[in-house]
Amino acid sequence: MACLRRLAQLCGVKSFRHFPPALRSAAMVFRSQHVVQLRAMSTESQDFAQFLHTVFTSPDLGTIAIENKCKNFCGFYRKLDDNCKTAFLSYLAQHYSINQDNVIQVAHTLTLAQERGEAFLVRSLERMRSAMTPRYQNLFQQIGRIEGGVKFLVDMRADLLNFTSSSTSELDSAHFQALSRLLQELLTLWFGVGFLHLQRVTWTSPCDLVQKISDFEAVHPIRSWRDLRQRVGSYRRCYTFTHNSMPREPVVVLHTALTSEISSNIHSIIHNPRFRAVTQASEDSQPNNSSVEPFEEEDPAQITTAVFYSITSTHRGLQGVEMGNYLIKRVVRELQSEFPHLSQFSSLSPIPGFRDWLVGQINLQLHRSNIGEGDSCQQLLTPSEIESLQPFRQSHHTSTLEAFKHLVQTNQWLAKEETVTAMKGPLLRLCARYLYKEKRRGFALNRVANFHLTNGAVLWRINYLADTSIRGLNQSCGLMVNYRYYLNETENNSTTYFQQQRIAVSPAVLELAESQESTDQSALQENGAH
Known part of the structure; x- marks a missing residue:
């Protein structure tokens, strides 16, 4: 009835009984819809509570049980729409984060720890570290070990970043930020440079990989197959970092032009005069080997400069996970190995904003x-x-x-x-x-x-x-x-x-x-x- 009282106030009448007849039926429909929404939200919360209770109370009896639990969690989340994902993550963050009562209790023991010796202090600090660890952290670590788990966490963090920016609840935003920061810390460890593989993408690379290079390009959009072929052709290098847990999935891409001087405009790179024109038929459709002319053979004597003209992080969920710097360093070493006389390295960068x-x-x-x-x-x-x-x-x-x-x-x-x-x-x-x-x-x-x-x-x-x-x-x-x-x-x-x-x-x-x-x-x- 609260919704009807509020509606009555907005309409300037004392109560529902004073509604004009024409508005009374509309008000009843409004009330019915509101009740249905509340019941649906209540049902969702109950479903979330029951599901997460099962996830967090199930004993980890061996690898198979842990893997099944993680797969169930991922499958449950993927089936939710965005509104339900928001509510689900909010419930997860609020009920399975840090246990504040445990933290207060352990903090109390720390005040006495020094009096009881160094060994007791060390053990108390370890208990504090454990108490300060959110319960969902262990779940995320377990998900990261299953096939497709890392990609799932990357996508879930992308959702969290979107929900944080659109949330109107200060409490939800705080919880989402805590979840996002924890995932960022885990992903930073898992996507360390030692776990990344440098791969050069060429026109003969797998089609799905070449297509992703085109789809992910955010700095200078690729507009046709001819354009794409040029970006990976002669006097061009396209390198990407990939990760074992996300095979054939570029995580950061660097486009480089090999020139005789530091380029001063992007048009000299995108519209490469060295590139031999392909037939008009290949402009808007995927060309095959018989429909295009071969790439021009590179002359190493004319290559003294590497110009980095586009670097793109391909997954929003990896925002804040530093990889671009390492990719540039690796590409520099790769190019120096291929062209020992290469002497100049520079970006040609946009100035957004x-x-x-x-x-x-x-x-x-x-x-x-x-x-x-x-x-x-x-x-x-x-x-x-x-x-x-x-x-x-x-x-x-x-x-x-x-x-x-x-x-x-x-x-x-x-x-x-x-x-x-x-x-x-x-x-x-x-x-x-x-x-x-x-x-x-x-x-x-x-x-x-x-x-x-x-x-x-x-x-x-x-x-x-x-x-x-x-x-x-x-x-x-x-x-x-x-x-x-x-x-x-x-x-x-x-x-x-x-x-x-x-x-x-x-x-x-x-x-x-x-x-x-x-x-x-x-x-x-x-x-x-x-």
């Missing part, structure tokens, strides 16, 4: 200007940049900065050579500022930058018109960046970044990041133009 950050900074400056806290162009555009952009200011723009914002948001600057030239200076300079100076807890704000800087790379060069696809323009105004790996400096750079939060940067990028002319005179001119 740059345009959003830039628009946010512009809006902030425009707001400050509107409330009288200075000129809108100060701190963002230099006098020379304002002068270059002034011709593109339209009558409805209140300032040159607003015109700049319009060009950034609409991508219209790419349509004319004049605007392409005018936009180059401010975009390169502000991007350098974003990558070098914008921090989160002392480390680079941009996640891709943080990844490569953590690995010990140098913020080496920012490239204009490097990715003029819609995706590239919307992410970063068409800019890309090279993080260069000087192999004899990576360890020191990584240590410095971790300990001192200092970014290894080339002189050219540093000059861009720190260049900011005085805007006083420009501000006066701009105010006059208002």
Whole structure:
């Protein structure tokens, strides 16, 4: 009846009896549906409670019994829809986590432990460690030992991450995070570099593996079989880490271009001029050996540089499990073995989030200007940049900065050579500022930058018109960046970044990041133009 009382309040009547006749039947339907939902939730909770009670109280009488228990758990979970999975994991986390009463009891004994000698203290600490271990941890460890168990836990952690981000319950979020952290710790152990296998993927690799490489590519999507064939063809290397417990399942993928210099735009890699064109019929359908021309034979003398242009972690459930750094190191050794004269290693990386950050900074400056806290162009555009952009200011723009914002948001600057030239200076300079100076807890704000800087790379060069696809323009105004790996400096750079939060940067990028002319005179001119 509580639901009807609430409905009556919303309708402005005293009780159900005062409902208009037309609403009374609808209210009864609402009440019936609400009761059905409550009963269904109650039944689900009872089912979960009974099932989990069986799982956690069944004696582990040998390997077969443990394996059957784990298979039953996995099978039960897989049959649930997302709503039921959320409720199931919430019940698991709340009822089979750390026993708080045990922890309090053991903590009490610790206060007396030192008085009873070192041996008693050691035993008490061990009891505390055991009491602080969630009951579901042992179950997850057992699941990890059965066939398909590790993949199941990876997928379940992906569910947990999704449920955590969408949960409206603070308690559920806390429980989901605890479950997720424990799974991350287990997966970090199981996916250590010693358990990973480096595999090169070529056009002759198993079809399902090649297809997964295409499906998982997130940085520069593969649009056709011709495109895919090129990515694993001549002057290209595609490497992946696989795990024994997830056979034929790439867990992280690295695409590399073999060139004579460090590439400054992605189009020179994706649209490889060395690649011999295949027949039009193979563009949208899977080609066979008779429908395509052979790959061009590589000339080792022209290969001096390895450009890492895409690295993708393929499973959300492995988020936070570091493998990309190890994959790059292994690939470097592999390429050095194949091409001993290889001397340059660099990424060609996207800059996700740059345009959003830039628009946010512009809006902030425009707001400050509107409330009288200075000129809108100060701190963002230099006098020379304002002068270059002034011709593109339209009558409805209140300032040159607003015109700049319009060009950034609409991508219209790419349509004319004049605007392409005018936009180059401010975009390169502000991007350098974003990558070098914008921090989160002392480390680079941009996640891709943080990844490569953590690995010990140098913020080496920012490239204009490097990715003029819609995706590239919307992410970063068409800019890309090279993080260069000087192999004899990576360890020191990584240590410095971790300990001192200092970014290894080339002189050219540093000059861009720190260049900011005085805007006083420009501000006066701009105010006059208002």
